[in-house]
Amino acid sequence: MRNTVFILIVSLVAAALFGGALLVRSDYLLFAGYTVLQFVVLATAWNILGGYTGYVNFGSAAFFAVGAYTSVFLHKAFPLPIPLLIAVAAVICGLLGLAMGYLTLRLRGAFFSIATLALAVVLQTVVVNWHYVGGSRGAYILRPTAGPIPGLSYIEYLFLVMLALAALALITARAIEHSRLGIGFAAIRDDELAAEANGVPTLRLKLVATVISGAFMGMAGAPFPYYIGYMEPASAFGLPYAVNAIAMPMIGGTTSWAGPLIGAVLLGSLQQIATVTISSAVNLLIVGLLLVGFVIVAPNGIVGLWQRFFGRNRKDRNKASWRPSSTSTESASGSAASSPSTPSA
Amino acid sequence: MNCLSGTLVNDTGTVRFEGRDLAGLTAHQRTRRGLARSFQLPRPFASMTVAENVRVPLLYAAGSRRGRHLTRAEIGERIAEVLGQMGLADRADQMPRDLTQVDMRKLELARAMAAEPSLLIADEAMAGLSNSEVDDIVALLIRLNQAGITVILIEHIMKAVMQFSQRLVVLVSGKKIADGPPDEVMRHPEVERAYLGQ
Known part of the structure; x- marks a missing residue:
């Protein structure tokens, strides 16, 4: 599938989701x-980095x-x-990713992971002691009732x-x-x-990955204070974010864009249901149990299971991906190499 | 070997290639300059098919060698060409885990060749292979050499060494004890003592 087709499909699905949300008009x-x-x-x-x-x-x-x-x-x-x-959060977190990458990417395996954990601890300590943003007391952000788009409430806007x-x-x-970059990532x-x-x-490729990954994580955090209203270091640096960010792709499957989507929708929805039916205290328990189950039963996640059962499709795709005469399904960006230009990386 | 290819940094001495000191160049930069290597223990990209394995150096090294990225059609043609040369054409869509030991070795060489090197370092490319498989790989290396690629062969199998080499260098504990035409080196007393037994 070409990237333009994929963009169109994602846009249509997003529009349908938003339209559905407006029809239901439920704040919850x-x-x-x-x-x-x-x-x-x-x-x-x-x-993007881990998978x-x-x-x-x-x-x-x-x-x-x-980001928050x-x-x-x-x-x-x-x-x-x-x-x-x-x-702004994307730029700052992208730069943070670059700095983290320079400091840690010569480490491998568990050593790299421990270094990233240490980064979180250091940053939390900085924020706890930074009174301008609320320090350990936290900060209140009063969001307006109406959003900047006429006809939309603020939560609809968020x-x-x-x-x-x-x-x-x-x-x-x-x-x-599906790009040259992705093939390089897979080789690494x-x-x-x-x-x-x-x-x-x-x-260089690992630095690119840390920058893109960090930027998107920061972007996810930027609207958070407006969503939650009151933010303290313990909630923003909370274990649930670190655990879910890892568990969701691992349960969905780490080698494909679809894996994190499936994992996030599955685990995110389960946690929301558990929060209103049992207690939010069981959220991490659900994540933990599912993660253990998947690691044992399906280490390549739901996408891996799919590929195992429909393996022939993958084989056919592989055949099509390199033969010059085939009608390949590889995306246009998949051939960053397809248009002659000066090598960049 | 690792110092030549840039995997390790040499503490002393210099590595010169095509008249240029390679100090400070990383392994991928050396590959892009035409110095490719294969590994003693095959290290295929396990999540990729044989053809996709060969595509990696075509995307990242061959483009630099030519001064421009290869087009998709060129990449497809080169994959077919390299796999054909290596006798892996019918394995193109297989995963590395499904390959035999000798095919795995050929894949190592195929990837190195896809980088379009002028110097290929083949690190024990025949270790663990049967006699006929050794002959197969030697014939392959001879063909590559005849195509204009210099090959440094690190090997313990004397039959292969004698069959292939034009110049033989013998190292013992990191020290060079002999260097010259194979027949001459094999008669060298220190070589006989160290490797062949008296």
Whole structure:
């Protein structure tokens, strides 16, 4: 499927979802939907680094929180509309990802993961001691009742913003997956030493992954203060974000853009249902049990299960992906290499 | 070997290739300059088919060698060409886990060749293979050499070494003890003592 077709489909689905939300006009559903979409963005962002290149980032909550605190800071210093806050958070978290990458990407495996966890702890300590953004007491953000778009309440507006972010994250992830960049990421994931020996600039590609991943996590966090109203370091840097960002792609499947989407919708919805029927306290228990179950039964996630049962389709796709005479289904961006130009990476 | 290819940084000495000091260049930069290697233990990209494995160096190294990215059609043609040369044409759509040991070795060489090198370092490309499989790989390396590619062969199988080499360098504990035409080197007393037994 070409990228333009995919963009069209995602846009249509997003429009249908938003139209449905407007028809129902239930604040609860909008809040719940916002949370699920936020997890779609977080899980997709995590997967760009963790799934595509195989570098497990335990610091997702830090990027999310930096995005959220960027909004808190700007809300106090120079109030901006939410789309601009998201753009600023993306830049700051992208730069944070670059810095983290430079410091940690020479580490591999568990050492890299521990370093990202340490980053989260350091940043939380900084925020706890930064009184301008509320310090350990937290900060209140009073959101207006009406959104900036006429006819939409503020929560409808926030839902729309997160829906657009989720669509953007999915489109970006799929475009990467089918591009020259995605092939380089997959080579790094499979065998970094062999990738380097085959001409793949592994460090540069990993930095690209940390920047994109960090930027999207920050974007997911930027509207959060307006959603929650009161934010403290413990909620923004909370374990649920770090755990869900990892568990959702792993349950959905890490090698495809669809995995984090499936995992986020499945786990996010289950958690919302558990919150209103039992207690939000069981949310992480659900995640943990499902994760253990999937690691044992289906280590490649739901997408992996699908590919196992419909393996022939993958084989056919592989055949089509390289033969010059075939009518390949590879996306246009899949051939960043297809148009002659000067090599960049 | 790892110092030549840039996997390890040499503490002393210099590595010169085509008249240029390679100090400071990473492994992928050396590959892009035409210095490719295969691994002693095959390291295929496990999630990719044989053809997709070969596509990686075509996307990332061959483009740099030519000064422009290859078109999709060119990549397809080169994959078919390289796999044909290596005798892997009918394995193109298989996953590496389904390959035999000798085909896995050929895939290593195929990927190195796809980088369009002028120097290929083949690290024990025949380790663990049967006699006929060794002959198969030697014939392949000879063909590559005849096509204009310099090959450094690291090998313990003397039959293959004698069959293939034009110049033989013998190392013992990291020190060079002999260097010259194979027949001459094999008669070298230190070589006999170290490798062949007296």
